[in-house]
Amino acid sequence: MEDKMKKTFNKLAISKLDDFVYGSCPNPVTTKSGMVIGGGLVYPELNFTLPGMDVNDATMDKAARIYTDIITTSLQRAAELKSPGVLIEFETIPDFTEVPAYGRRINQILIDEIKAAADKYGLKATLRTTPNDLREMSRPPVMRGGKYWDTMLELFNNCAKDGTDFLSIESTGGKEIHDDALVKADIRKSILAMGVLGCIDMEFLWAEIVKICDAHDCLPAGDSACGFANTAMVLAEKGFIPRSFAAVVRVVAVPRSLVAFEQGCVGPDKDCAYEGPYLKAITGCPISMEGKTAAPAHMSPVGNVAACVCDVWSNESIQQVLLLSGMAPVVGMEQLIYDCRLMNAATAKGQQFMMRDLLSDSDASLDPQAYVLSPEVVLRISAEIVKATPDGHLAMTIAAARGAIEEIKAGITSGKVQADKRDMKWLDKMSRQIDTIPNDPHEFYKMMEPELDLTTFTASEYGL
Amino acid sequence: MEDKMKKTFNKLAISKLDDFVYGSCPNPVTTKSGMVIGGGLVYPELNFTLPGMDVNDATMDKAARIYTDIITTSLQRAAELKSPGVLIEFETIPDFTEVPAYGRRINQILIDEIKAAADKYGLKATLRTTPNDLREMSRPPVMRGGKYWDTMLELFNNCAKDGTDFLSIESTGGKEIHDDALVKADIRKSILAMGVLGCIDMEFLWAEIVKICDAHDCLPAGDSACGFANTAMVLAEKGFIPRSFAAVVRVVAVPRSLVAFEQGCVGPDKDCAYEGPYLKAITGCPISMEGKTAAPAHMSPVGNVAACVCDVWSNESIQQVLLLSGMAPVVGMEQLIYDCRLMNAATAKGQQFMMRDLLSDSDASLDPQAYVLSPEVVLRISAEIVKATPDGHLAMTIAAARGAIEEIKAGITSGKVQADKRDMKWLDKMSRQIDTIPNDPHEFYKMMEPELDLTTFTASEYGL
Amino acid sequence: MATLEQVSQCVVDGDVAGVQGIVKQLIDAKTPPMDIINKGLVAGMNIVAPLFKSGEMFVPEVMESAETMNKGMELVKPLILDTDMTTKGKIMIGTVNGDLHDIGKNLLIMMIESSGYTVIDLGVDVKEETFVSAIKEHQPDIVGMSSMLTTTMMKMESTVAEMVKGGVRDKVKVIIGGAPISPDFVDEVKADGYAEDASTAVELCDRMMASI
Amino acid sequence: MATLEQVSQCVVDGDVAGVQGIVKQLIDAKTPPMDIINKGLVAGMNIVAPLFKSGEMFVPEVMESAETMNKGMELVKPLILDTDMTTKGKIMIGTVNGDLHDIGKNLLIMMIESSGYTVIDLGVDVKEETFVSAIKEHQPDIVGMSSMLTTTMMKMESTVAEMVKGGVRDKVKVIIGGAPISPDFVDEVKADGYAEDASTAVELCDRMMASI
Ligand SMILES: [Zn+2]
Ligand SMILES: [Zn+2]
Ligand SMILES: [Zn+2]
Known part of the structure; x- marks a missing residue:
């Protein structure tokens, strides 16, 4: 079993703290509308979803009206607030991917309204389309073919053809194993799920998505370990699993999400991929991040620190509900724009590094999950990850886990990060577990096989 | 007709830009729970309201459950995020003031749960109670007696007795005239409404509220020109009236809201009083402000600049509705805490002035309403206002209006603030109108009387 | 010679002071009163409404236009039958x-x-x-x-x-x-x-x- | 001599490896099987539940407790009648x-x-x-x-x-x-x-x- 990296990242694209800041990166991306993402300014990225309702033939007109209303009012507000540009994410709901005609219809509405806002207000905007990873609708998941695969690719293809600027996905390869890793706080299983299964699956999946992008005037943007590391964050926030465990899982996700870039992604990486700062350090590509302004979608311990090196700043998602001032997506747009204004004002004065450090200082000492997102920690662990690149994804993932554990331990010991009294015990336990992992992914899989629930998982779907 | 100022502010409490920043002020206020407001840290202030529902005997149990749920979950989140302290505002809905037993019951729930959170988490929290100004329920309003006056004072009294820390109100004296001033963009009528009627009424009203506070262990916090200047902001945001007019109205509100401090208020002034920075400069007392994090309550052009010199940072209000992550008030608490963390992180590094300037830079040039909230403009106009103090409230209000007009004109001319092409015309028109105002408030009132709708307004209620 | 267009323009400009003079001229010149209303005053308001909707006019300006229309109406109304005055509802x-x-x-x-x-x-x-x-x-x-x-x-x-x-x-x-x-x-x-x-x-x- | 408290403690600690040894001793000492279940294994889980709710235990720890309980059950179950085993629903x-x-x-x-x-x-x-x-x-x-x-x-x-x-x-x-x-x-x-x-x-x- 060999990694099929089209591109390899043997060294950091950004190695110095003085080059690592929000708004700019070595490989900025220019959109059709002329926004240069990573070219200096931080742009807002708005995502939104339907309120509680059924989606079917009978309700699609209503759904279309709701999306039309959301996009027109949000773009109008962006124009009123003189935003220099806006990224819109269309993260589909499962029904929209299952019935690609539904998803395509909404996608077209967004494309049309973005165009209309350009004409009406001179607003620059760009669209990211993120279909659902339908493959887990089969239980156990069927990863490389079958009706869900075909259906999902149909939506990717059609949206690319219709003029979407970016394609993304939150791919789920390995999740069927990782869910169990999370509730058992089992770091080995997490490493197997993301560092072996996830990487194998993303190589296959992203090779396909990149092909679709190449066939149309469309850019492959990136993936998110949302169902892995964000689920860990949510569970930690509820007190279900240790925060230190969730922090390590976050970093374990890095080599997995990096695979998208090895296969040709150019960014901006997905907003909910909090592993983004690592990807930016390693690849030099722009990233989208979300933090306090995404609180309507999920609470987090990383509300400010998440912004330190973002190139796009997102609200994650909000359903169309009426708040006192207006509809929630418009509120989200306004809040994002003010956040971006503040960061960009600092850049205009050459104070972006100082702002970055304040964003980091304000959170990093309060939670290990925030600590591992602080720029200097990110750079140190990223350096460990790329050192392991020649040895493949499993080695990189082990390096990520080890790096995170050592950094958090050192942070706790030196008082740089507060921790629960139980965290050190868990970190030690994780260290010991990682020491038992063999270097060969196949051997590792064989070792773990007895502990896997094989009713939820088909090894051959991963070429194992 | 003479102004009855118990305290006069003949000079600025803060006259230098280097002393004018968020989090600290010359006259900090210490709460029973040990928070020092204006003593260095910016604290969050959370306000919330019921979702769409009737309030009556049959539903009060439900309302009580909702308030209990809001306060417990919000304080829990504040504790989880390690907030150094929290201000809770109970801004009543009209039914709670009309039936003081309702308001008192909810107020007691908040007091109890604040106490419970102190015991459970060690969280410092404090309560501001803001009854409604019921007097406008009579049409024309009855300002100095009658059933609405008695009912309103009953709630003030009982909440003070029960242990509320702060009393506030958004008083409405003069609003019956000001509504018309707004839709006609008539600056003279605005000055009459706030600089004469509002000031006269607030002297009377706040003398009473301060008495109530003195009788109990309670502090008079301050008033807001919400129904005046915030209505102007909302109308300007809809494109109904000129932004420059709304900006001038904001500053016109300053002497009116200052009356609360002349009568003994100590702050923190009301969150929605965007005239707060002026009050802080003049009185040296702490202020609460709201901006981007209050977008669920109302959109605004001052999302960041509003924070420049705040001591408390508020969400204005949010109804109890479910968002994707949880209930909206908890989301509000989280967002406020992250905003405060960032400001406080800057203070910890001695970079609070730099942060203040970025907050200002990011908005001030984009809208005259933001421009008049930038700290240096605030200090300059405030200096003009206090110069007029010996001549009374009308003179101060005229000075405020003139100062605002001149500053905005100069800002537009020098390119410091963008304006609509029609703004300069409106500024000139306002200047000309102000030139016709006599110095004597009585004479001014007589001059304006023919233009007033006397069916909506009773002069004798203002001692005129 | 005053025109119906001038009446409309008065309304658009909110020329409260000037409208009556023009309307008077038109009345003296035997312009049908219903034309003054429909092709002058109301036509003016029909220009105002979309300008307000698109944000080119402010509310106080619209109010002045409405006041201007009413000033013009004061002179024309006595000349027509009550039943000629229609309301949209x-x-x-x-x-x-x-x-x-x-x-x-x-x-x-x-x-x-x-x-x-x-x-x-x-x-x-x-x-x-x-x-x-x-x-x-x-x-x-x-x-x-x-x-x-x-x-x-x-x-x-x-x-x-x-x-x-x-x-x-x-x-x-x-x-x-x-x-x-x-x-x-x-x-x-x-x-x-x-x-x-x-x-x-x-x-x-x-x-x-x-x-x- | 092993005690029922030790069984409970095994469950609380998630001592999957140790529980069967202690349960076995109790069985050998003729402790009534229903006591081992109710006063030992289930009693342990009854300590675990509130600790989880108050945030003092994590889910993986609760899962180990549950697994420990099940390990203990494996030994006791054959000794009781099916009808003795009650379910809450x-x-x-x-x-x-x-x-x-x-x-x-x-x-x-x-x-x-x-x-x-x-x-x-x-x-x-x-x-x-x-x-x-x-x-x-x-x-x-x-x-x-x-x-x-x-x-x-x-x-x-x-x-x-x-x-x-x-x-x-x-x-x-x-x-x-x-x-x-x-x-x-x-x-x-x-x-x-x-x-x-x-x-x-x-x-x-x-x-x-x-x-x-
Ligand atoms: Zn996600
Ligand atoms: Zn997203
Ligand atoms: Zn208010």
């Missing part, structure tokens, strides 16, 4: 029980009135029974209710219920609006239409009248 | 049609099971008809439905409707939960109860069972 407006917000309601009334409707303003804090008895008295085509508070929006439902009880619900169209009101709320309170703001309210009324 | 759980989220559902099942209920797990993306046929087959006391998406929450309503049609609605209590679900939603979909999270779900089930 009769609309009754009120802020619901417990709610004191009136500035939005007043803007709405101004917009609706100057677009050619007859308006009956019930004011603020209007009790359920008051709506019903006023409907019986004035027989409006449309009843508009506004609410600005989450705790008064439910009064729309009880007001409609009271209309049903009073036997007048099917005699009027009911439209609603206000900050906490979403389009879905129309069904919930059994109303007929929703308007987001003053401009769209006029369009809504036009649609409602067309469907009566 | 039978609960059926599924994520609704179109929804793939299962981690929350699985946590819930673990918590409910280790508190003494028998659980039937229908999995994710459970069609309306599947709920109904499974109710007929397994005859649970309570049916729990979860949904994590605003666009699948409505499936709760259609599932309850299907239960009515299938004639099984009044044979079970229906409880619901999930991120987009608010307590008010219970009435909307005609369910019987709402749980905010796994801990409160157990309490809800206890209340529901008491009311049956």
Whole structure:
């Protein structure tokens, strides 16, 4: 079993703290509308979803009206607030991917309204389309073919053809194993799920998505370990699993999400991929991040620190509900724009590094999950990850886990990060577990096989 | 007709830009729970309201459950995020003031749960109670007696007795005239409404509220020109009236809201009083402000600049509705805490002035309403206002209006603030109108009387 | 020689002081009074409305235009029969029980009135029974209710219920609006239409009248 | 000499490796098997549940406790009659049609099971008809439905409707939960109860069972 990296990242694209800041990166991306993402300014990225309702033939007109209303009012507000540009994410709901005609219809509405806002207000905007990873609708998941695969690719293809600027996905390869890793706080299983299964699956999946992008005037943007590391964050926030465990899982996700870039992604990486700062350090590509302004979608311990090196700043998602001032997506747009204004004002004065450090200082000492997102920690662990690149994804993932554990331990010991009294015990336990992992992914899989629930998982779907 | 100022502010409490920043002020206020407001840290202030529902005997149990749920979950989140302290505002809905037993019951729930959170988490929290100004329920309003006056004072009294820390109100004296001033963009009528009627009424009203506070262990916090200047902001945001007019109205509100401090208020002034920075400069007392994090309550052009010199940072209000992550008030608490963390992180590094300037830079040039909230403009106009103090409230209000007009004109001319092409015309028109105002408030009132709708307004209620 | 276009322009410019002079000239020149109204004064307001909607005119300017139109009307009205004066319809407006917000309601009334409707303003804090008895008295085509508070929006439902009880619900169209009101709320309170703001309210009324 | 307290402690500590040795000693010492279960194993889980709720124990620790309990049970079960084993009730759980989220559902099942209920797990993306046929087959006391998406929450309503049609609605209590679900939603979909999270779900089930 060999990694099929089209591109390899043997060294950091950004190695110095003085080059690592929000708004700019070595490989900025220019959109059709002329926004240069990573070219200096931080742009807002708005995502939104339907309120509680059924989606079917009978309700699609209503759904279309709701999306039309959301996009027109949000773009109008962006124009009123003189935003220099806006990224819109269309993260589909499962029904929209299952019935690609539904998803395509909404996608077209967004494309049309973005165009209309350009004409009406001179607003620059760009669209990211993120279909659902339908493959887990089969239980156990069927990863490389079958009706869900075909259906999902149909939506990717059609949206690319219709003029979407970016394609993304939150791919789920390995999740069927990782869910169990999370509730058992089992770091080995997490490493197997993301560092072996996830990487194998993303190589296959992203090779396909990149092909679709190449066939149309469309850019492959990136993936998110949302169902892995964000689920860990949510569970930690509820007190279900240790925060230190969730922090390590976050970093374990890095080599997995990096695979998208090895296969040709150019960014901006997905907003909910909090592993983004690592990807930016390693690849030099722009990233989208979300933090306090995404609180309507999920609470987090990383509300400010998440912004330190973002190139796009997102609200994650909000359903169309009426708040006192207006509809929630418009509120989200306004809040994002003010956040971006503040960061960009600092850049205009050459104070972006100082702002970055304040964003980091304000959170990093309060939670290990925030600590591992602080720029200097990110750079140190990223350096460990790329050192392991020649040895493949499993080695990189082990390096990520080890790096995170050592950094958090050192942070706790030196008082740089507060921790629960139980965290050190868990970190030690994780260290010991990682020491038992063999270097060969196949051997590792064989070792773990007895502990896997094989009713939820088909090894051959991963070429194992 | 003479102004009855118990305290006069003949000079600025803060006259230098280097002393004018968020989090600290010359006259900090210490709460029973040990928070020092204006003593260095910016604290969050959370306000919330019921979702769409009737309030009556049959539903009060439900309302009580909702308030209990809001306060417990919000304080829990504040504790989880390690907030150094929290201000809770109970801004009543009209039914709670009309039936003081309702308001008192909810107020007691908040007091109890604040106490419970102190015991459970060690969280410092404090309560501001803001009854409604019921007097406008009579049409024309009855300002100095009658059933609405008695009912309103009953709630003030009982909440003070029960242990509320702060009393506030958004008083409405003069609003019956000001509504018309707004839709006609008539600056003279605005000055009459706030600089004469509002000031006269607030002297009377706040003398009473301060008495109530003195009788109990309670502090008079301050008033807001919400129904005046915030209505102007909302109308300007809809494109109904000129932004420059709304900006001038904001500053016109300053002497009116200052009356609360002349009568003994100590702050923190009301969150929605965007005239707060002026009050802080003049009185040296702490202020609460709201901006981007209050977008669920109302959109605004001052999302960041509003924070420049705040001591408390508020969400204005949010109804109890479910968002994707949880209930909206908890989301509000989280967002406020992250905003405060960032400001406080800057203070910890001695970079609070730099942060203040970025907050200002990011908005001030984009809208005259933001421009008049930038700290240096605030200090300059405030200096003009206090110069007029010996001549009374009308003179101060005229000075405020003139100062605002001149500053905005100069800002537009020098390119410091963008304006609509029609703004300069409106500024000139306002200047000309102000030139016709006599110095004597009585004479001014007589001059304006023919233009007033006397069916909506009773002069004798203002001692005129 | 004064023209009907000049009358329109006066209205657009809100030239309260100048309009009567021009209208007088036209009357003296035997211009048909209904032309002065329809091709002059009302034509002017028909230019104003879209300018307001697109943000090129402010409310105070629209109010001056409306005042200018009324000034012109003062001179023309005595010259025509009452029956010649048409109204687009009769609309009754009120802020619901417990709610004191009136500035939005007043803007709405101004917009609706100057677009050619007859308006009956019930004011603020209007009790359920008051709506019903006023409907019986004035027989409006449309009843508009506004609410600005989450705790008064439910009064729309009880007001409609009271209309049903009073036997007048099917005699009027009911439209609603206000900050906490979403389009879905129309069904919930059994109303007929929703308007987001003053401009769209006029369009809504036009649609409602067309469907009566 | 081993004690029942030691058994409890093993469960609390999640001592999967050690529990069987101690249980064996107690069996050899003729401790009544039902005492080993109730005063040892179950007593341990009764300590665990509140520690989890207060945040002093993590889910993986609770899972180890549950596993420890099961290890102990393996030895004791053959010594008792099937009829001696009581269950607090039978609960059926599924994520609704179109929804793939299962981690929350699985946590819930673990918590409910280790508190003494028998659980039937229908999995994710459970069609309306599947709920109904499974109710007929397994005859649970309570049916729990979860949904994590605003666009699948409505499936709760259609599932309850299907239960009515299938004639099984009044044979079970229906409880619901999930991120987009608010307590008010219970009435909307005609369910019987709402749980905010796994801990409160157990309490809800206890209340529901008491009311049956
Ligand atoms: Zn995600
Ligand atoms: Zn997203
Ligand atoms: Zn207010």
